[in-house]
Amino acid sequence: MNIIKNSDFLSATKDRHILLDTTVFIDASSAPAKFANIFNELKGNGCVLVTLECVLTEFIKGGSDEKKLAEKRQYVEDIVDAFLPITSEVTQDATKLAEIYKEDGKKVSVTDFFLGAMIMRYKKMLLMTCNITDFPTNIFNLETFLTFVHRKAIETCGFYSFSNSNSPLA
Amino acid sequence: MICIVILGGNVMSTKKSTTPILENPLSKPKTKRIDVHKFEILAKKVKGYLEEEEKKLQEEENEHNQKLRFSLSH
Numbered sequence: 001m002n003i004i005k006n007s008d009f010l011s012a013t014k015d016r017h018i019l020l021d022t023t024v025f026i027d028a029s030s031a032p033a034k035f036a037n038i039f040n041e042l043k044g045n046g047c048v049l050v051t052l053e054c055v056l057t058e059f060i061k062g063g064s065d066e067k068k069l070a071e072k073r074q075y076v077e078d079i080v081d082a083f084l085p086i087t088s089e090v091t092q093d094a095t096k097l098a099e100i101y102k103e104d105g106k107k108v109s110v111t112d113f114f115l116g117a118m119i120m121r122y123k124k125m126l127l128m129t130c131n132i133t134d135f136p137t138n139i140f141n142l143e144t145f146l147t148f149v150h151r152k153a154i155e156t157c158g159f160y161s162f163s164n165s166n167s168p169l170a
Numbered sequence: 171m172i173c174i175v176i177l178g179g180n181v182m183s184t185k186k187s188t189t190p191i192l193e194n195p196l197s198k199p200k201t202k203r204i205d206v207h208k209f210e211i212l213a214k215k216v217k218g219y220l221e222e223e224e225k226k227l228q229e230e231e232n233e234h235n236q237k238l239r240f241s242l243s244h
Contacts, residue, residue: 017196029220032213036206043201050192062223075216077189078209082199084192122195 001031003038004147012144013126013159015046019084019118021129022058022111024157025051025076027148038146039079049080050125052118054111056083086114093117100139108134116140120162127160135160 006012028035039049056076063069094113097120098105105113112134119127119140126143129135140160148155190199 026220029213029217032210033206036204036209040203040206043203048198048201050195053191062227063219064223068219071212072216072219073187075209075212077187078204078212080189081201082190082192084195118195124196 001034002149003034004149006144006146009144009146010045013042013045013047017048017050017122017125018042018159019115019125019127020049020051020055020080021115021127021131022055023130024128025059025079027130027157028079048082050082050084051076051080052111052114053083053085054114058111084118090114090117090121093120104136116162119160123161128157129160130155130157132156132158139163
């Protein structure tokens with residue numbers, strides 16, 4: 001697999017907090033060296049890599065024994081610089097976001113609403129996700145992206161901010 | 171009579187996390203570079219676990235569907 005960076009990748013992400021979705025941790029395990037280089041490039045660009053505690057829960061669940069659970073946790077901790085807690089404010093924002101999604105939100109996971117709520121509240125934060133269908137561009141701005149070129153497929157990983165025109169917090 | 175009690179604990183679960191939890195989400199903790207070689211080794215194991223879990227989930231789902239089909243046909 002090859003990773004192609006969009007031309008504005010470094011300028012769009014400079015000095016931002018990058019909030020990682022569960023899909024990023026899953027995809028990174030398929031091409032670890034390439035992803036590790038991208039993560040290091042972001043860190044060298046002044047970015048802080050963070051994730052939510054509930055994303056960690058989503059990622060480690062299903063591990064069949066203590067060793068596997070601990071290794072899955074360690075894998076996430078090797079990537080991120082910090083975890084962010086879900087505060088009551090974020091929970092309330094997630095509900096507001098579900099109201100903005102309307103019928104588009106029916107199949108969206110609660111974790112995705114929490115992630116969306118974080119970037120709705122913190123404008124300096126970008127959400128990095130390979131699950132691009134659950135973050136529609138009528139609600140979020142696609143700031144930049146990575147393209148993953150596989151032998152027989154092409155995938156995209158987006159970096160999103162919240163569109164101010166939709167903000168119930170303004 | 172002598173009674174010997176052995177107290178055990180799980181070393182894995184008591185390992186303290188060094189990754190901070192930020193009270194202020196926009197504060198800047200110290201960033202740490204990833205050791206690519208070490209990361210690759212761990213990621214390979216994790217990929218195996220994820221595939222194993224997916225396979226198990228798929229098998230459970232197939233079994234459930236099979237039972238459902240059987241009960242519907244009888």
